[in-house]
Amino acid sequence: MTAQGFDGVERRGLMFVLSSPSGAGKTTLSRMLIDRMPGLKMSVSATTRAKRPGEVEGRDYFFVAKAKFEQMAKQGDLLEWATVFDNRYGTPRAPVEAALAAGQDVLFDIDWQGTQQLREKARADVVSVFILPPSAADLEKRLHTRAQDSEEVIRGRMNRATHELSHWAEYDYIVVNQNVDDAFAEVQSILKAERLKRERRTGLTEFVRGLQRQLET
Numbered sequence: 001m002t003a004q005g006f007d008g009v010e011r012r013g014l015m016f017v018l019s020s021p022s023g024a025g026k027t028t029l030s031r032m033l034i035d036r037m038p039g040l041k042m043s044v045s046a047t048t049r050a051k052r053p054g055e056v057e058g059r060d061y062f063f064v065a066k067a068k069f070e071q072m073a074k075q076g077d078l079l080e081w082a083t084v085f086d087n088r089y090g091t092p093r094a095p096v097e098a099a100l101a102a103g104q105d106v107l108f109d110i111d112w113q114g115t116q117q118l119r120e121k122a123r124a125d126v127v128s129v130f131i132l133p134p135s136a137a138d139l140e141k142r143l144h145t146r147a148q149d150s151e152e153v154i155r156g157r158m159n160r161a162t163h164e165l166s167h168w169a170e171y172d173y174i175v176v177n178q179n180v181d182d183a184f185a186e187v188q189s190i191l192k193a194e195r196l197k198r199e200r201r202t203g204l205t206e207f208v209r210g211l212q213r214q215l216e217t
């Protein structure tokens, strides 16, 4: 699973995870990353929750029935899965493996349970970022302005936010999403720096040997 860095040095692909309480801005930041960072592919999850207005099958999620989800989990087709807000969510394994094998990095918008499972499977290749809202009032306002969930669903997500927040210290990086452009710049910097980490740059030895040969001649 190697990617060609922009400087031509081979490296292992990485799994870039964003988690947060619902409404803090993962989806927004993920879309910005996919639009602006070449070599990054979004992992599209399967879910048993109902489609929101404007969501597109295969772009936002694969919307599946409960029985189908259970079958996917049983067959080993999911890299990780969890129950969130009474619905099932999981990462289809094949597209992630194919993207990594093709030299791409993969972006995940998943919760702390999924992040733990990915970390158990591939610790060295997982880079995780927890997104915090600037305040509880902002979080609630964002869930309302998104205008895609009922009052009851929003209340449930706000009630669960404390629990989600309690997992912040399990993440490699913490970003406060106050201004979306600033938060994007921070997340982008993390990805750029992680792509340059020596340990995942498998082609460095060969590259440096080549430089040494040039210097000796």
Ligand SMILES: Nc1ncnc2c1ncn2[C@@H]1O[C@H](COP(=O)(O)OP(=O)(O)OP(=O)(O)O)[C@@H](O)[C@H]1O
Residues within 6 Å of the ligand: 020, 021, 022, 023, 024, 025, 026, 027, 028, 029, 142, 143, 145, 146, 177, 178, 179, 180, 181
């Ligand atoms: N920095 C910001 N300032 C103001 N509004 C924001 C900011 N970031 C995101 N939003 C808005 O907040 C709402 C929720 O954002 P988003 O859907 O990205 O959250 P999420 O973390 O993906 O939520 P979920 O976990 O429920 O999918 C959206 O309407 C989005 O446009």
Ligand SMILES: Nc1nc2c(ncn2[C@@H]2O[C@H](COP(=O)(O)O)[C@@H](O)[C@H]2O)c(=O)[nH]1
Residues within 6 Å of the ligand: 019, 020, 021, 022, 026, 045, 046, 049, 080, 081, 082, 084, 089, 090, 091, 109, 110, 111, 112, 113, 114, 115
């Ligand atoms: N463990 C996983 N969590 C996932 C996955 N896909 C999404 N999620 C998380 O679920 C909640 C709710 O999402 P929403 O779209 O209904 O608002 C959010 O925290 C997502 O990050 C997954 O495949 N695995």
